Amino acid sequence: MQELLRKISLNELRLIVIGLGVIVTAALVMGSVMPRSKTLKTASATVGTLRSAAIDGTELDRHMREEAKKIEELRFRLYGDMANLPVKQVEAYIIGRLQEISWGTSVDLVTVQPAMGEQVQIFQEILFNVEAVGHYENLYEWLWEVRNELGYVVVNEYKLRRKDDDDEEPLLMAELSLASYRAVE
Numbered sequence: 001m002q003e004l005l006r007k008i009s010l011n012e013l014r015l016i017v018i019g020l021g022v023i024v025t026a027a028l029v030m031g032s033v034m035p036r037s038k039t040l041k042t043a044s045a046t047v048g049t050l051r052s053a054a055i056d057g058t059e060l061d062r063h064m065r066e067e068a069k070k071i072e073e074l075r076f077r078l079y080g081d082m083a084n085l086p087v088k089q090v091e092a093y094i095i096g097r098l099q100e101i102s103w104g105t106s107v108d109l110v111t112v113q114p115a116m117g118e119q120v121q122i123f124q125e126i127l128f129n130v131e132a133v134g135h136y137e138n139l140y141e142w143l144w145e146v147r148n149e150l151g152y153v154v155v156n157e158y159k160l161r162r163k164d165d166d167d168e169e170p171l172l173m174a175e176l177s178l179a180s181y182r183a184v185e
Contacts, residue, residue: 094128094180097150105142107134110173123181127156130176133163139174146178154179 008016049063091114102109110131117125132142139160146153157177164171 090126090180090182091128094150094153094178098128098130098146101142101145101149102132105134105145106138107132107142117179119184120181122184124184126180126182128153128176128178128180130174130178132174132176133171134174135169136172139172150180152180154181 050060052059095112095114098112099109101107110133111129113129115127115129117127119125132139134142143155155176156179157175159175161173161175162170163173
């Protein structure tokens, strides 16, 4: 390294250092400016839409209806059918849906215990400790149906253990922790 430095003149070394400084400065500027420029572009487009809508009242009403529809679609994707229910009714709704799914998949729902979880950013976690008994295929189908019917409920923990000694089709006990999230008002 020292031999390489001896071969490079002082002017060349200065140019290398200045070049590296320019490259680092350009990278820092691009890293901080590019995301903000995208945000500015999006905000600018929104302002343009709102300005044109403000001129025409019907256009503003149409735009407001479109935005309200988008908000409701997002709300339904997050909460499903229970979007407007209070917490106690949410618990009853989810327990009822779990029971219906159990009946349809030949799984015995042994226990469902709701509990309040922790607050995650602006969401309150509602936990459901579930014990279900069934054959492997039935439990798999049950989980699949829970995913399809209650897509806004997340499996936090999952344990599976044998319930009997039948080697051909063992009866299994599934212990799950399901979580649902609601925005804190």
